[in-house]
Structure formats: C-alpha cells, structure tokens
Amino acid sequence: xxxxxxxRLARRPVGSPVPEDWAIxxxxxxxxxxxxxxVRTTYISLDPAMRGxxxxxxxxxxxVGLGEVMRAGTVGEVVQSRHPKFPIGxxxxxxxxxxxxxxxxxxxxxxxxxxxxxxxxxxxxLGITGLTAYFGLLEHGRPRPGDTVVVSGAAGAVGTIVxxxxxxxxxxxxxxAGGPEKCRMVVDELGFDAAIDYRDPAMxxxxxxxxxxxxxxxxxxxxxxxLNAALASLAMHARVVICGAISQYNADAVVPGPSNYLxxxxxxxxxxxxxxxxxxxxxxxxxxxLAGWVxxxxxxxxxxxxxxxxxxxxxxxxxxxxxxxxxKLLLSIQG
Amino acid sequence: xxxxxxxRLARRPVGSPVPEDWAIxxxxxxxxxxxxxxVRTTYISLDPAMRGxxxxxxxxxxxVGLGEVMRAGTVGEVVQSRHPKFPIGxxxxxxxxxxxxxxxxxxxxxxxxxxxxxxxxxxxxLGITGLTAYFGLLEHGRPRPGDTVVVSGAAGAVGTIVxxxxxxxxxxxxxxAGGPEKCRMVVDELGFDAAIDYRDPAMxxxxxxxxxxxxxxxxxxxxxxxLNAALASLAMHARVVICGAISQYNADAVVPGPSNYLxxxxxxxxxxxxxxxxxxxxxxxxxxxLAGWVxxxxxxxxxxxxxxxxxxxxxxxxxxxxxxxxxKLLLSIQG
Numbered sequence: 001x002x003x004x005x006x007x008r009l010a011r012r013p014v015g016s017p018v019p020e021d022w023a024i025x026x027x028x029x030x031x032x033x034x035x036x037x038x039v040r041t042t043y044i045s046l047d048p049a050m051r052g053x054x055x056x057x058x059x060x061x062x063x064v065g066l067g068e069v070m071r072a073g074t075v076g077e078v079v080q081s082r083h084p085k086f087p088i089g090x091x092x093x094x095x096x097x098x099x100x101x102x103x104x105x106x107x108x109x110x111x112x113x114x115x116x117x118x119x120x121x122x123x124x125x126l127g128i129t130g131l132t133a134y135f136g137l138l139e140h141g142r143p144r145p146g147d148t149v150v151v152s153g154a155a156g157a158v159g160t161i162v163x164x165x166x167x168x169x170x171x172x173x174x175x176x177a178g179g180p181e182k183c184r185m186v187v188d189e190l191g192f193d194a195a196i197d198y199r200d201p202a203m204x205x206x207x208x209x210x211x212x213x214x215x216x217x218x219x220x221x222x223x224x225x226x227l228n229a230a231l232a233s234l235a236m237h238a239r240v241v242i243c244g245a246i247s248q249y250n251a252d253a254v255v256p257g258p259s260n261y262l263x264x265x266x267x268x269x270x271x272x273x274x275x276x277x278x279x280x281x282x283x284x285x286x287x288x289x290l291a292g293w294v295x296x297x298x299x300x301x302x303x304x305x306x307x308x309x310x311x312x313x314x315x316x317x318x319x320x321x322x323x324x325x326x327x328k329l330l331l332s333i334q335g
Numbered sequence: 336x337x338x339x340x341x342x343r344l345a346r347r348p349v350g351s352p353v354p355e356d357w358a359i360x361x362x363x364x365x366x367x368x369x370x371x372x373x374v375r376t377t378y379i380s381l382d383p384a385m386r387g388x389x390x391x392x393x394x395x396x397x398x399v400g401l402g403e404v405m406r407a408g409t410v411g412e413v414v415q416s417r418h419p420k421f422p423i424g425x426x427x428x429x430x431x432x433x434x435x436x437x438x439x440x441x442x443x444x445x446x447x448x449x450x451x452x453x454x455x456x457x458x459x460x461l462g463i464t465g466l467t468a469y470f471g472l473l474e475h476g477r478p479r480p481g482d483t484v485v486v487s488g489a490a491g492a493v494g495t496i497v498x499x500x501x502x503x504x505x506x507x508x509x510x511x512a513g514g515p516e517k518c519r520m521v522v523d524e525l526g527f528d529a530a531i532d533y534r535d536p537a538m539x540x541x542x543x544x545x546x547x548x549x550x551x552x553x554x555x556x557x558x559x560x561x562l563n564a565a566l567a568s569l570a571m572h573a574r575v576v577i578c579g580a581i582s583q584y585n586a587d588a589v590v591p592g593p594s595n596y597l598x599x600x601x602x603x604x605x606x607x608x609x610x611x612x613x614x615x616x617x618x619x620x621x622x623x624x625l626a627g628w629v630x631x632x633x634x635x636x637x638x639x640x641x642x643x644x645x646x647x648x649x650x651x652x653x654x655x656x657x658x659x660x661x662x663k664l665l666l667s668i669q670g
Contacts (some may be wrong), residue, residue: 037437058601059601060600060601152562193396222599229591240601242596242597242600243600244600245597254594256591256592256593257563257591257592257593257594258592258593258596259589259590259591260592260594261577261592261593261596261606262558262577262580262608263605263608264577264606264608265395265577265579265608265609265610266393266394266395266608266610267579267608268608268609268610268613269606269607269608270605270606270607270608271605271606271607272597272599272603272604272605272606273597273598273599273600273601273602273603273604273605274603275601275603276599278371278603284529
C-alpha cells in the first residue's frame with residue numbers, strides 16, 4: 001500500500017538551511033472526501049522565495065509553520081477523485097507542497113493544457129516563474145523599444161525569461177550572471193546582447209561600459225552589491241524592479257541596503273517591488289502569450305531537472321544558492 | 336565706492352565643511368553690460384542640497400568649481416540696469432550666489448510679486464522649498480484623502496510644507512523631527528496629527544504605533560535609520576518619495592543604504608526620486624496655490640532668518656546640520 005512521503009519544517013533555519021531543519025516521514029495516504037481529489041506529485045518547483053517562507057516574520061504570505069509540510073509549487077496527476085471537474089488522469093499545477101501526494105478541493109489549482117506546453121513548463125515559463133518575469137518587466141519595468149534593460153540572475157529561472165521578453169520588446173538586453181559559462185549561455189543561447197560576470201572585480205566598470213547611456217530598466221533578482229552597482233549606472237527616469245534578493249536570503253545578519261539609492265533622486269528614477277499574485281486575473285492571457293513565444297522559438301526556457309525522490313528536496317533546494325543551476329530548477333519525482 | 340563681498344569655494348570639504356573651505360574676498364563691483372542688470376543681495380537661501388554641490392562627482396547639477404562663487408538661491412533688488420524688463424528697484428529671486436552683488440542677464444530670474452508674499456518667501460514657501468514640497472508630495476507621493484503621510488525633517492523648510500499640504504489633502508500627517516520642542520511645534524503650530532522624535536531609541540516602535548495601518552506616503556528628507564524605520568512600516572502600495580538625505584551629506588565614508596528596501600516587494604511599494612527643476616513649467620500655478628493657502632492661514636511657513644553679512648555664510652550654513660533651525664533658514668544681508 002502506498003504511503004505519502006512528506007518533508008515538514010522541523011525547525012527554522014538560521015542562515016543557510018541544513019538537512020536537520022527538515023523532518024522526512026512516511027505518512028498514511030490522505031483520505032479523499034466528497035469534493036476532493038488526490039494528486040500524485042510529479043514535479044516540485046524550487047524557488048529562491050521559498051527561503052523567505054521559512055523565517056518567522058510578516059511577509060506577503062504567512063511563514064510555513066513548524067511541523068507543516070513545506071510549501072512548494074507542484075505539478076502532478078489526479079490519481080483519486082470525488083470532484084467532477086478534476087477526474088482521474090488530469091494533470092494539474094498547484095501548491096501541493098513537498099510531499100508525494102497532496103489532497104485538494106480545487107482551489108488554487110490550474111489544469112495543465114498540453115496544447116500550451118509540457119507539464120514541467122507550468123512551473124517554469126508558463127508558471128509563476130514566467131508570469132513573474134512577464135508582469136514584473138512589463139508592468140513595473142515598462143520597457144520601451146530602444147531601452148537598455150539589465151537583469152541580474154540572468155541565467156536563473158526568472159532572469160532567462162526577463163531578458164528574452166525585453167528583447168521581444170525591442171530592448172537592448174544585458175544579463176548579469178555568475179561565471180563565464182552562464183555569461184556565454186545567456187548571450188549565445190538566449191540572445192542577450194551582452195553579459196557581465198558579477199564575480200569579476202571590474203563588474204561595475206563593465207556595466208558602465210556595456211550600458212554607456214545608462215540603464216533604463218534594471219530587473220533585480222539578487223540584491224547586494226549587484227543592485228548597488230546598477231543603481232550607480234541608471235539613466236534618467238530609470239525603473240528599478242525589485243523581484244528578489246537571492247544574495248541575501250541566507251544571511252544570518254542584517255545585510256546593508258543599497259548605499260547608492262540616492263541615484264533615484266539624481267536620475268529621477270523609481271524603484272518598485274511587486275508580487276506576481278496581484279496579477280492573477282491576467283495569468284491566462286499572459287500564459288497564452290508566453291506559450292506563443294515559446295512555440296515561435298522566440299523564448300527558450302532552460303530547465304535543470306533533477307530526477308529523484310521527495311526526500312531529495314533539501315539537496316536540490318540548496319542548488320539554488322550554490323549557483324550551479326541554469327534556468328528553472330525542478331525536482332522530478334520518480335513514480 | 337562699493338565693493339562686492341564674495342564667498343568662493345577654496346577647497347572641497349571632506350565630511351563637514353570648515354571655515355577654511357571658503358575664500359572670502361572684497362572684489363571690484365561687476366560692470367553692467369548692455370542687456371544686464373546688477374542685483375544687490377538681500378537674502379541668501381541655505382539648503383541641505385548645497386552640501387552635495389561641493390563634491391566633485393556627477394549629479395543633477397555640475398559641482399561648484401574650485402574658485403567659483405558658492406552657488407545659492409538669493410533674493411535681491413536691482414540697483415543698476417541696462418535691461419528693459421528689470422528696471423532699478425525690481426525685487427527678484429535668482430541663483431545669485433553667496434556674494435553681495437550679482438550680475439544677471441535675466442535668465443533664471445523670477446520677479447517677486449509682492450501681492451503673493453514677502454520677498455523672503457520666494458526662497459521659502461513660494462520658492463524652490465515650497466515647490467519641492469508641492470511637486471514631491473503631490474506628483475510622487477500621490478496622497479489620497481485618508482492616507483497616512485509621514486514626513487521626516489518635519490520641522491525643516493520642506494518638511495513643514497509637506498505636512499501641511501498633506502493635511503490640506505485630507506491626510507493624517509505624522510512628522511519625524513529632532514527633539515521635543517520641534518515635535519511640539521509641528522503638532523501645535525503646524526497642525527500635524529502626531530510627531531515622533533527620531534532621537535528617541537523607541538522611534539521605530541512609536542512610528543508603528545502612530546501609523547497602525549501602515550504608512551501610505553513617506554516623504555524622506557533625511558535618509559539613514561529614519562528611512563529604514565519608515566520602510567519597515569509601509570502600507571500596501573505605499574509611495575516613498577526621496578527628496579534628500581541630510582543625515583548623510585557630511586559623511587566621510589560610504590553610508591549603508593536602507594537595509595529594509597525589500598519591504599518595497601512585500602508591500603508592492605514604490606520608492607522614487609525627483610527634482611523640482613523638472614516641473615519648472617508648472618511653477619507659476621503651484622506658487623499661486625501655495626500663496627493662496629498661506630493667505631488663508633492654511634499653511635504656516637516658519638522662517639529662521641539670521642541677520643548678518645555675506646561673510647557669515649559658513650556659520651549660518653552649518654546650522655542646517657546641527658539641527659537647531661526651524662523652517663526655512665535664510666541669511667538676511669544688512670544693506
């Protein structure tokens with residue numbers, strides 16, 4: 001008889017999470033009640049934002065509670081159902097969490113449309129990742145053709161899409177990524193106009209050289225010194241979009257803020273934060289557009305898919321912070 | 336025969352300016368050419384932004400050059416004229432600089448309309464100071480009736496006006512100022528709803544208590560820990576307006592930026608910088624409105640007027656940073 005493997009939060013990490021922060025268990029299968037269905041997890045999404053959910057402080061979502069199954073975006077297949085709209089065999093995207101089976105009543109569940117893309121893409125370019133890039137860049141960055149758009153974390157899940165959306169929008173696109181191989185990839189495989197290695201001590205100079213007329217849109221996934229360098233190179237009326245700050249999520253002390261923020265004044269610029277969840281009513285339209293660009297070959301959406309078990313969650317999650325994944329990082333659960 | 340007393344920049348200050356940074360001289364009177372006129376300085380404006388003009392780095396205006404007369408807003412009287420539009424006796428506002436007489440061809444010169452206000456107010460509530468408050472709050476803060484508006488430097492030249500404009504706009508207004516006397520003044524004399532002393536170690540807690548539903552508009556004149564505290568208390572979709580950062584203008588090392596900037600993301604908030612000069616075409620309208628509110632008693636514009644000589648510039652300028660002036664700080668030149 002099947003058991004449900006779960007990964008629950010055992011204690012709150014201080015700094016970088018360690019294996020002891022999680023409790024892995026084999027639990028009885030959930031029982032499907034009327035109006036419910038059971039989803040077998042096939043993909044688990046790994047996202048930098050998940051680190052923030054582990055801290056006990058007010059944020060845009062409540063923190064994951066101690067003892068709760070770790071929150072995560074998932075794709076899976078309906079294997080039992082007492083819900084007329086989600087029959088057995090339906091492929092769905094939801095926030096199923098880090099467990100092999102998840103019970104659902106259909107709320108917050110999206111049916112995967114195979115005509116739009118493979119199931120895994122519903123966690124990547126057609127999922128929260130791609131939607132984050134789409135609404136963050138287009139609504140907050142407001143790029144105009146000819147603008148210089150710089151994105152940090154350019155080889156990451158969101159960054160790869162942001163750069164390509166900027167190019168579709170007629171912008172000059174500069175990626176900031178870690179290491180020569182990622183820099184090569186974003187230029188040669190994703191069509192960025194230029195890439196800068198943030199590990200290069202001359203990063204700030206190179207950014208100035210690559211954007212001699214200044215940065216019109218800066219899309220930040222990393223925070224820290226990279227954000228500060230970008231602030232020093234803003235064009236007039238620039239838009240800085242704060243999407244994330246992966247460089248500091250595991251810090252165990254207060255991280256200094258961007259000391260160059262007064263550039264906002266000198267350059268009459270704007271720095272804004274956003275959350276993709278605010279655009280839920282527009283997801284379907286955005287997803288169709290993203291799928292269209294993928295189908296036309298105008299967006300390439302790299303994925304790093306690790307095959308494994310639910311219990312491999314911690315190891316795969318930590319890859320986000322070691323900088324060795326490219327594009328969307330997924331854990332594929334072997335059935 | 337009259338001489339022209341000038342205060343020229345002798346060397347660039349490191350940290351706080353000292354008297355040796357200036358060269359005071361008695362110079363021959365400028366000779367008025369065709370199309371020019373000579374203005375005798377009656378008021379010199381002292382503004383925190385002047386500190387930024389002393390540093391040799393790119394900004395919204397070129398730095399004051401070594402050996403140049405210190406740039407300053409002034410009010411004065413035309414005493415010689417070969418310009419048909421500025422006859423002798425005209426009272427004008429311009430950027431005459433720290434000197435007793437300034438030559439002009441009329442560019443950048445505003446005629447003082449005595450029907451709108453006293454000459455000194457053309458450097459305060461009807462001048463760049465009041466216009467900065469007006470455009471910064473209304474265009475960038477976008478206050479709505481019922482919003483909670485917090486302004487730092489609340490007892491200063493811009494802050495006093497921002498708070499009263501917010502009240503006129505139907506907002507709840509909280510001032511942050513230095514010391515109990517300034518806090519009392521902004522509440523009792525300027526009609527703020529509350530005031531918080533930034534020197535109070537419990538400042539952050541008091542700000543939360545004073546704005547229990549969060550800050551909708553934060554207008555920042557000071558930077559540093561006050562900005563950081565305000566970021567921690569933002570309401571959803573808050574607007575943070577960066578007007579200045581007096582707490583760090585005299586720093587001789589890099590000042591840490593606002594470590595709480597990720598609140599912009601959690602709160603879907605915007606932080607924007609602006610410069611009043613971008614609104615020049617709307618100055619006349621704004622000035623009429625401000626004068627109207629002053630005439631109706633809806634805006635009180637405190638002034639700290641120091642009577643002295645051009646050569647007193649340094650001592651008066653430094654009062655901006657010691658925190659002992661209230662409202663607009665002016666040096667009145669004895670004829």
